[in-house]
Amino acid sequence: xPAHVTHADTGSGILALGYGPLEYELPEPGSxxxxxxxxxxxxxxLDEENRRIxxxxxxxxxxxxxxxxxxxxxxxNGCPLSSYVFNRLKSTMQDDxxxxxxxxxxxxxxxxxxxxxxxMKLYGNNFRFAGTRGDWDFVTTxxxxxxxxxxxxxGQDMQKLVDAKTGETLDISHLLKVFLIDPxxxxxxxxxxxxxxxxxxxxxxxxxxxxxxxxxAVPALARSGSVLSRPGDDKEGYESEDYVTxxxxxxxxxxxxxxxxxxxxxxxxxLPPIPEPPDNILxxxxxxxxxxxxxxxRLSINDTFSCAMxxxxxxxxxxxxxxxxxxxxxxxxxxxxxxxxxxxxxxxLFHDGREENLEQQIWAPFLARNEMANxxxxxxxxxxxxxADYEGMFEEAFDGxxxxxxxxxMAIASYERTLLSANSPFDRWFYGKDETAxxxxxxxxxxxxxxxxxxxxxxLVNRDHALFTDHRLHNAGLGFENSIGDxxxxxxxxxxxxxxxxxxxxxxxxxxxxxxxxVGLYEITEDPADRWKFRTxxxxxxxLTAPYMHNGQFSTLEEVVEFYNRGGVDHxxxxxxxxxxxxxxxxxxxLVAFLHALTGDNVDALVLDAFAAPVGDPGQNSGRDP
Amino acid sequence: MxxxxxxxxxxxxxxxxxxxxxxxxxxxxxxAKAESLPSAGDSFTLTAHDGSRFESDRLKGKIxxxxxxxxxxxxxxxxxxxxxxxxxxxxxxxxxxxxxVTIDPSRDTVERLASYVTFFHPDLxxxxxTEEEIREVANQYNISYRRIEQGTSYTMEHPANVYVxxxxxxxxxxxxxxxxxxxxxxxVRGIAADSAAMSGQD
Numbered sequence: 114x115p116a117h118v119t120h121a122d123t124g125s126g127i128l129a130l131g132y133g134p135l136e137y138e139l140p141e142p143g144s145x146x147x148x149x150x151x152x153x154x155x156x157x158x159l160d161e162e163n164r165r166i167x168x169x170x171x172x173x174x175x176x177x178x179x180x181x182x183x184x185x186x187x188x189x190n191g192c193p194l195s196s197y198v199f200n201r202l203k204s205t206m207q208d209d210x211x212x213x214x215x216x217x218x219x220x221x222x223x224x225x226x227x228x229x230x231x232x233m234k235l236y237g238n239n240f241r242f243a244g245t246r247g248d249w250d251f252v253t254t255x256x257x258x259x260x261x262x263x264x265x266x267x268g269q270d271m272q273k274l275v276d277a278k279t280g281e282t283l284d285i286s287h288l289l290k291v292f293l294i295d296p297x298x299x300x301x302x303x304x305x306x307x308x309x310x311x312x313x314x315x316x317x318x319x320x321x322x323x324x325x326x327x328x329x330a331v332p333a334l335a336r337s338g339s340v341l342s343r344p345g346d347d348k349e350g351y352e353s354e355d356y357v358t359x360x361x362x363x364x365x366x367x368x369x370x371x372x373x374x375x376x377x378x379x380x381x382x383x384l385p386p387i388p389e390p391p392d393n394i395l396x397x398x399x400x401x402x403x404x405x406x407x408x409x410x411r412l413s414i415n416d417t418f419s420c421a422m423x424x425x426x427x428x429x430x431x432x433x434x435x436x437x438x439x440x441x442x443x444x445x446x447x448x449x450x451x452x453x454x455x456x457x458x459x460x461x462l463f464h465d466g467r468e469e470n471l472e473q474q475i476w477a478p479f480l481a482r483n484e485m486a487n488x489x490x491x492x493x494x495x496x497x498x499x500x501a502d503y504e505g506m507f508e509e510a511f512d513g514x515x516x517x518x519x520x521x522x523m524a525i526a527s528y529e530r531t532l533l534s535a536n537s538p539f540d541r542w543f544y545g546k547d548e549t550a551x552x553x554x555x556x557x558x559x560x561x562x563x564x565x566x567x568x569x570x571x572x573l574v575n576r577d578h579a580l581f582t583d584h585r586l587h588n589a590g591l592g593f594e595n596s597i598g599d600x601x602x603x604x605x606x607x608x609x610x611x612x613x614x615x616x617x618x619x620x621x622x623x624x625x626x627x628x629x630x631x632v633g634l635y636e637i638t639e640d641p642a643d644r645w646k647f648r649t650x651x652x653x654x655x656x657l658t659a660p661y662m663h664n665g666q667f668s669t670l671e672e673v674v675e676f677y678n679r680g681g682v683d684h685x686x687x688x689x690x691x692x693x694x695x696x697x698x699x700x701x702x703x704l705v706a707f708l709h710a711l712t713g714d715n716v717d718a719l720v721l722d723a724f725a726a727p728v729g730d731p732g733q734n735s736g737r738d739p
Numbered sequence: 740m741x742x743x744x745x746x747x748x749x750x751x752x753x754x755x756x757x758x759x760x761x762x763x764x765x766x767x768x769x770x771a772k773a774e775s776l777p778s779a780g781d782s783f784t785l786t787a788h789d790g791s792r793f794e795s796d797r798l799k800g801k802i803x804x805x806x807x808x809x810x811x812x813x814x815x816x817x818x819x820x821x822x823x824x825x826x827x828x829x830x831x832x833x834x835x836x837x838x839x840v841t842i843d844p845s846r847d848t849v850e851r852l853a854s855y856v857t858f859f860h861p862d863l864x865x866x867x868x869t870e871e872e873i874r875e876v877a878n879q880y881n882i883s884y885r886r887i888e889q890g891t892s893y894t895m896e897h898p899a900n901v902y903v904x905x906x907x908x909x910x911x912x913x914x915x916x917x918x919x920x921x922x923x924x925x926x927v928r929g930i931a932a933d934s935a936a937m938s939g940q941d
Binding site for chain 1: 814815881882883884885896897898899900902903910911912913914915916917918919922925926928929930
């Protein structure tokens with residue numbers, strides 16, 4: 114039965130439960146489970162200022178309560194009820210800091226025709242005076258066409274009563290539903306009119322807070338650390354017609370320049386001064402030029418592929434969506450794209466550590482046939498030389514030196530060297546002596562990290578700074594397992610989105626490319642003792658750089674910790690530092706909480722700076738000779 | 740149908756809401772400045788509950804709490820008007836005016852309005868008019884309503900937002916149903932401060 118109860122239906126106008134005191138006792142928060150009910154889908158909406166934003170911009174790591182409403186709603190137990198209940202939550206947020214920081218209220222209009230952003234702003238304006246604490250956003254859409262898929266995605270029914278003569282909408286009837294959405298954008302509860310009560314909602318919200326704490330995670334806001342960093346798509350529900358991509362359209366990537374030179378000259382808390390090669394001292398011109406080159410898709414064989422397409426700024430300058438990288442024309446790369454955050458400090462580059470500085474490193478991806486696939490050094494230099502928009506830039510940055518193999522490397526290295534990120538909750542606690550910066554779970558995690566779990570033997574933490582790497586290569590057994598491992602396991606092949614087939618390895622071998630072997634450092638030294646050794650990666654911003662390991666085999670930090678807890682993969686070349694750790698579930702969660710506390714505070718500034726860079730689209734301003 | 744809305748019902752519902760509504764506990768310092776919204780449209784003329792013609796220009800210079808409803812309304816209007824009434828009690832007379840526009844002019848005569856609105860606050864102004872006059876004012880404020888037949892009687896469906904107009908008559912905010920009187924008081928004070936700040940800049 115629809116919740117749209119008119120006065121006519123109720124006669125005396127019976128008020129819903131939500132308006133009165135709750136007449137039963139609620140269970141203790143956290144004493145019950147709220148199983149996920151599906152993904153809270155993304156969609157484009159309009160904010161009060163008529164700006165196009167995404168629902169997922171609003172689901173920013175806080176718990177979200179979403180209601181559908183419209184300003185002309187006249188059903189006392191419909192929209193006004195949800196407004197009344199949200200009002201109570203908003204007032205509770207005024208003196209409950211945890212709720213203020215961890216909860217966001219969102220109202221989305223069912224009536225785009227009447228509820229323009231201007232009308233929604235009248236609500237927003239009202240709540241400016243309902244206490245400064247706590248966010249309540251009022252959003253709408255630009256048309257019924259935009260609204261319809263959102264309603265479908267959330268299973269929100271709506272019927273319009275239209276005047277047959279005038280075509281005017283007389284009334285909108287909808288089944289009242291309020292959605293509880295967790296920080297991972299999963300719907301955890303749906304409230305109908307019989308259950309919509311502020312006390313009940315608060316109980317569920319507090320249960321989700323406890324759940325997050327129980328996982329050992331820091332509170333919702335601090336956990337994410339970055340609003341902008343996220344995979345474009347997790348492909349959940351990809352097979353459904355209603356699927357809406359999470360990927361940010363280029364036009365929505367509004368950038369803002371950042372003082373990268375200033376950042377590099379005084380690195381954030383927790384980082385030492387950057388090592389600068391004497392022949393490539395940073396300058397604004399070099400950084401600017403390097404940034405332009407880094408995002409320029411024309412620097413590939415077919416004008417399609419820039420450095421940033423594997424080292425994606427909003428995905429931790431890595432790629433959250435692929436275990437192993439993919440180069441031009443879909444060519445497979447056998448390893449995971451490593452993050453470029455704090456790459457300035459790395460003494461060994463690539464997972465096998467084969468390169469020693471950024472200036473030289475760039476040539477491998479430029480020339481690799483399965484990455485940017487330029488046929489030769491001369492080809493690429495000649496190509497850039499022909500672009501009118503680069504004219505004079507190298508000369509200006511390098512004291513009159515034109516583009517060449519060295520200056521090209523120096524320019525890109527200059528930009529990459531400025532991507533410093535620290536002053537994380539851990540840094541503020543450990544180096545900044547701010548006792549409030551790190552929560553208990555992460556502190557326990559740090560004790561394990563440097564103690565029982567022994568992580569810091571390789572992921573070093575120094576007295577005045579931490580790079581979380583020893584710049585060395587170790588064998589944890591994962592490469593061994595993949596080389597020797599299960600050759601007889603069927604491969605799962607996606608035939609169409611959501612449709613899989615398990616293919617026999619023999620059949621696979623007859624049609625597919627042979628999976629590339631990977632023996633790590635051995636490929637460089639040809640010393641059998643170096644087989645399956647890979648570089649110790651930094652752990653700064655590690656929460657933003659999934660998937661993990663040299664081949665992206667693990668999607669989550671939980672899996673990584675579990676892998677090391679069981680002692681990696683035992684074999685005769687296993688590093689003596691890798692051993693079963695005997696961590697119980699709680700300790701593993703604490704370690705993960707600590708890893709989440711390593712996200713720097715300037716990530717979004719660096720991402721916005723990246724968004725401000727030109728992309729070097731061949732369609733515009735190429736200036737290239739035919 | 741009773742000739743008067745059951746005042747006992749009003750009392751008990753209002754009482755229930757008073758006891759249970761938590762109130763908004765912090766006073767809100769107002770920093771953000773409202774951007775100018777287009778004004779609500781032309782001024783209007785209706786009939787006040789004392790029988791006089793009422794020109795909306797009379798409202799200039801004061802903050803207005805504007806509400807559309809009908810006196811036979813069993814729950815929403817009394818609750819909302821009691822909040823408005825209590826807000827009016829807490830605010831100086833020369834700062835704010837409360838307006839109740841009936842959307843049910845065939846039943847809401849001047850006499851009936853007079854006894855109804857003064858129940859909530861002596862200075863609350865009840866407004867009525869012809870069907871057309873009311874429809875026109877409602878359209879200006881983006882209000883829709885309709886009559887629902889109920890046996891031999893009928894009831895009205897209407898939205899329950901309180902509109903807040905600044906001293907120029909421009910809509911500044913919309914408070915959804917259930918906003919407490921404390922909130923309405925802060926809303927009026929905040930909008931008065933905004934308006935003063937803006938006129939001070941001229």
